[in-house]
Amino acid sequence: MPNRTHTKRHPHDDAPDTADAFRELAALPAGPRRDALRARIVEAWLPMADRLAGRFRNRGENHEDLRQVAALGLVKAVDRYDPARGHAFESYAVPTVTGEIKRHFRDHMWTLHVPRRVQDLRNRVRIAGQELSQTVSGRSPTVAEMAERAQLSEEDVRTGLEALESFSALSLDAELPGSEDGYSLSDALGAVDPALATVVDREAVRPRLAALPERERAILYMRFFGDMTQSRIAEQLGISQMHVSRLISRCCDRLREQVLREPLR
Known part of the structure; x- marks a missing residue:
């Protein structure tokens, strides 16, 4: 053949x-x-x-x-x-x-990194929503309706709906809805509190400060919290500026040594 x-x-x-x-x-x-x-x-x-x-x-x-x-x-x-x-x-x-x-x-x-499973859920939910929008009128499809249409659980549908909003991100310079004064997302963001880095140090030194003699504690308070110069402190206490300087250095060295040697409990 x-x-x-x-x-x-x-x-x-x-x-x-x-x-x-x-x-x-x-x-x-x-x-x-x-x-x-x-x-x-x-x-x-x-x-x-x-x-x-x-x-x-x-x-x-x-x-x-x-x-x-x-x-x-x-x-x-x-x-x-x-x-x-x-x-x-x-x-x-x-x-x-x-x-x-x-x-x-x-x-x-994708502006945000979304796992492949969530991307697939997003696509199935999007298609189900488009198909249902042609059969229901005057309202959006419910989560239960989309779950039945896409053969997914309602939890998966909610995950897919959240992913629909993750495809692109809104610019921080975008004006917020309803804002008439140009108020943007960046204006609503907080900033890192610089004092956070000193919280542990403050708590560690607090009991040591309380244990200092009254005059030394007063000198440290006037210098670091009252922002007074050494000469003004010396004048107010009736001692020399050099003595004030020595007391401040000695107190700071002692506090530093105590904090490093004995962790705060």
């Missing part, structure tokens, strides 16, 4: 017949002729890549950028496709291009 070659038909009517071109491409060595044939194959399949990019419209990304990503996936598919395996190019190219687009969303579009 004569040998017959069976060619698999592509599901799209406009799918180009590039089987012979791929076999020729696989046999050609690197060079201008191979590059030109490769470019013609890519060009022939670009409409398919554009159709795949169109499936991801209205998801927060510019359509032209999606077309570029799909074209990149198509080039990868052309370079990796092995016609000797006997599978139609389209069966290999479609998941390759689609995967490239999904990776683009995962790696470049």
Whole structure:
């Protein structure tokens, strides 16, 4: 019986017949002729890549950028496709291009890092919400309705809904809703209290300060809490400024030594 070659038909009517071109491409060595044939194959399949990019419209990304990503996936598919395996190019190219687009969303579009499971929940919840919005009128679908539609638990639906808000972040300079004076998110943010770094030191030295003689405690209070100069302290206590300086140094050295030697309990 004569040998017959069976060619698999592509599901799209406009799918180009590039089987012979791929076999020729696989046999050609690197060079201008191979590059030109490769470019013609890519060009022939670009409409398919554009159709795949169109499936991801209205998801927060510019359509032209999606077309570029799909074209990149198509080039990868052309370079990796092995016609000797006997599978139609389209069966290999479609998941390759689609995967490239999904990776683009995962790696470049999410402002916050979201686990893959949560991303999948987000997509299922989004699709369920879109489908239900066509059947319910005058209100938004409930969590229970979306859970039933997407075959998820209500907890997973809530997680997916939260992820819908994590796809992009609002600028700190954005004006808050209802604000008429230009009040932005950055105006509502607090700042790190510089005194936090000294809390432990303050608590450690507190009982040691209380144990000092009254005059030394008064000198430290006037110097570090009353912001008085050594000369004013000396004048108020009727002693020399040099004596005040020695007392301050001696007290600080003693407190430091006690704190380092005996941890606060």
